[in-house]
Amino acid sequence: MNNNAIFDIRTADDFLIQALRIFKFQYTNNTVYKAFCSFLNVDPNTVRTLEQIPFLPIEFFKSKNVLSSTDATEITFTSSGTTGSETSKHHVTDLSLYEKSYLKAFSHFYGNIEDYCVLALLPSYLERTGSSLIYMADDLIKKSNHPKSGFFLNEYEELYRLLLELQKTDTKILIIGVSFALLEFTEKYQLNLKNAVIMETGGMKGRRKEIVRQELHELLSKGFGVEHIHSEYGMTELLSQAYSKGNGVFDCPAWMKILVRDTEDPLTYLQNGKSGGINVIDLANINSCSFIATQDLGKINHNGTFEIIGRFDNSDIRGCNLMVL
Secondary structure: OOHHHHHHOOOHHHHHHHHHHHHHHHHHHOHHHHHHHHHOOOOHHHOOOHHHOOOEEOOHHHHOOOOOOOOOOOEEEEOOOOOOOOOOEEEEOOHHHHHHHHHHHHHHHHOOHHHEEEEEEOHHHHOOOOOHHHHHHHHHHHHHOOOOOEEEOOOHHHHHHHHHHHOOOOOEEEEEEOHHHHHHHHHHOOOOOOOEEEEEOOOOOOOOOOOOHHHHHHHHHHHHOOOOOEEEEOOOOOOOOEEEOOOOOEEOOOOEEEEEEOOOOOOOEOOOOOOEEEEEEEOOOOOOOOEEEEEEEEEEOOOOOEEEEEEOOOOOOOOOOOOOO
């Protein structure tokens, strides 16, 4: 199985070929996914399109070992959760795939990581183990090779002074932070940054009252003195990320794709422009499951970009409550 072939995708036909190849591989080698496909009476030999591929409800990562490989697990990423709640576990048997995925995606959307000073304001993630976001941020910090790159917990004053110092140079700045921490920082300090990318990773995580994205971005834009707030769309169960350079409009790397399903009938797909449940194809997830039905609501725009507009109210997605498998 040539895992690196996904990074050579150039066309829609290339994507379909790789997706069907990986679907058949995972059907054969992933007992959880095969049971799910069998429950839906899907014969892999009759699957010809992306829409015919079954998408595994993301909740399965909370109760099952979703694996398509017998190789030893190199790392287990876990989701954050409220006290007592069940967390997702993503067993990763090939970390090099994750690293290639986020490095190639970052390079595609933002250029050479070595051109940046990377500042990670991720307190809620730093305070627990098993975060895939921390793993990525740590690697980006190291690969930036900038002496001032690093993590910040609650050291807002230290970050403020560093940003003032960096503004005296032509250094590109990447601030990647969780929403509540970025907001807290701008409530204490006001800046007028140039040559800076402010990237929020979402989530108030119960630390702040939830506000709509547009309001959040307006507050952050004003606080940092930048025109646009960037966003990263990723999750514990994925090994790839989509990025937004403003207005909450996301693009995927070539090996990732979004489909939108009907909220009343999860096996039916909606036309571009209509809102529904987000299904993600992440071909970097070769060794777990590349076809995941998330709890996010969104829509695909007519130019192929997509937007996230919320989450399902209930923990169980209609038509996907098949956890007995």
